[in-house]
Amino acid sequence: MSETAPYASKPEQSLGRLYGTGPSPTRSEFQRDRDRIIHSTAFRRLQHKTQVFLQFGGHFRNRLTHTLEVSQMARSLARALRLDEDLAEAVALSHDLGHTPFGHAGERALHTAMAPYGGFDHNIQAMRVVTQLENRYAEHDGLNLTWETLEGILKHNGPLTNPDGTPYGKYAREGLPAGLDDIPAPADLRLSSFASLEAQAAAIADDIAYNAHDIDDALRAGLITLDDLADIPLAGPIVREVLERYPDVAPKRQAHEVQRRLITRTIEDVIATTSGNIAAAGVRSAEDVRNAGRTLVTFSPATSNAERGLKSFLFERVYRHETVMVPVRQSESIVTEIFARYLASRDLPGRWGMAARGASDDSALARIIADFVAGMTDPYALDEYQRLFDARPDFR
Structure with missing residues (x-):
């Protein structure tokens, strides 16, 4: 890799790890973080967690395939902008480690169940996973990641507070999530x-991946057609040019052509726009970036507006399609009922049951349950539901 830019993060200048480790002769500190994440149990579980489409078959994206696609795009952006590719990859690989089974449906259900105890936030949960819940190492809990990777997991979507300590961004509406004071x-x-x-x-690679790949999966599922996209912002012009140039190829090839062009154009838009943002902000170090007062890796204003229009279309026509919503409602019910049964009985398996029975109060018990439920894969959640209720949901 060519020399990074002055405003890139420098592994040799890292603020370090909570537990000291000796230097590696072959890997940078951020490469070590990436490797620890890939070898974690939580990362492997992503292959059995829903992304968007529940029970649609093996060719649809799950949390792991989505994460790998985000990682590839993050590396591409970092390379083009002369950033540290390994740190970008480490943050991308870990950004969904706190997600529940059954995609956002499971997260909503768990957040509702946890409302009396501070709620549930998947970014905070990812921090709990990498700092406390992974228990592979002989000398400490967690993965012992560098400060820079922890910062990226927690704040890749922006700050949590204003300088005066008041909630920032979405947290101004929702309030700060519980658990911020418990992150080592x-x-x-x-x-x-x-x-x-x-x-x-x-963070922006996550947005690009969502848009392009949810279109691809929705086309595969038959929820929309390319003609439905022809007048939709961002995707529409690409669809029209693909259909005009390749009118006789198979629809799945047309769909792939649309997907790859959408990814390429949005990434190129981000590179050009971000390069201009960096120059205008005059940042000369990673610390300057942190104090810039705004996000610098962005879409252009035109692409940002079009992207919001595409997201609105996907929300209305895909994410809220009745074919999608039937298993979504069932999965929300599964998480809700499992949580309530655990809270009433403390009947969690293995070491989790021991922890639950030793919980000092309902709040501590609820957080143990949330940690356990969030770590479940979809199949394991169904197995637990069958164990607890002697019934197995049928997603139809």
Whole structure:
């Protein structure tokens, strides 16, 4: 890799890890983070967690395939912008480690169940996974990641607070999530500053992947057609040019051509726009990026507006399609009922049951249950539901 830009994160300047480790002769600190994430149990579980489409078959994306696609795009952005590719990859690979089974449906259900105890936030849960819940190492809990990777997981979508400590962005509406005071880190995670450009690249790669791949999966599922997209912002012009140039090829080839062009154009838009943002902001270091006062890795204004229009279409025509919503409602019910049964009985398996029975109060018990439920794969959640209720839901 060519030399990184002055405003890139530098592994040799890392604020370090909570638990000291000796230097590696072959890997940078951010490469070590990436490798620890890939080898974690939580990362492997992503292959059996829903992305959007529940029970649609093996060719649809799950949390793992989505994560790998986000990682590839984050690396591409980091390379083009001369950032640290390994840090961008580490943040991308870990950004969904806190997600529940059954996609956002499971998250909504768990957040509702946890409302009396501070709620549930998947970013905070990812932090709990990498700092506390992974239990592979002989000398400590968690993965012992660098400060920069922890910062990226927590703040890749932006700060959590304003400089005066009031909630920022979406948290101004929802309130700060519970658990912020319980995150062990080697230094203050600085909730009011922006994250590194590498973390910002991972965040926008997530948006690009969602848009392109949810279109692809929705076409495969027969929920929409290419003609439905012809007048939709961002995707529409690409659909029209593909249909005009390749009118006689198979629809699945047309769909793939639309997907790849959409990814390429949005990534190129981000690279050009971000390069201009960096120049205009005059940042010369990673610390300048944190204090820039705004996100620097962005779409152009025109693409941003079009992207919001595409998201609105996907929400109305795909995410709220009745074929999708039937298993969504069932999965929300599964998570809700499992949580309530655990809370009433403390009947969790193995070490989780021991922890639950030793919980000091309902709040501590609820957080143990949330940790356990969030870590479930879809199949395991169904197995637990059958164990607890002697019934197996049929997603039809």
